Amino acid sequence: MWSMITERIPSLLGVFCTVLAYLIPLSIYKVNQKLHEDADPPWKKEEEKQSSPN
Numbered sequence: 001m002w003s004m005i006t007e008r009i010p011s012l013l014g015v016f017c018t019v020l021a022y023l024i025p026l027s028i029y030k031v032n033q034k035l036h037e038d039a040d041p042p043w044k045k046e047e048e049k050q051s052s053p054n
């Protein structure tokens with residue numbers, strides 16, 4: 001019984017790669033958002049405010 005359970009547990013490398021597969025795109029998304037906040041020209045910021053459905 002115990003061997004069946006331990007065979008189904010992913011290896012440490014599998015867990016590590018799964019975490020990286022989540023964290024890498026998330027960090028790229030967050031960095032991209034920050035860059036847009038800081039570097040977008042004023043006309044683009046106005047355009048985004050007008051197009052948002054608030």
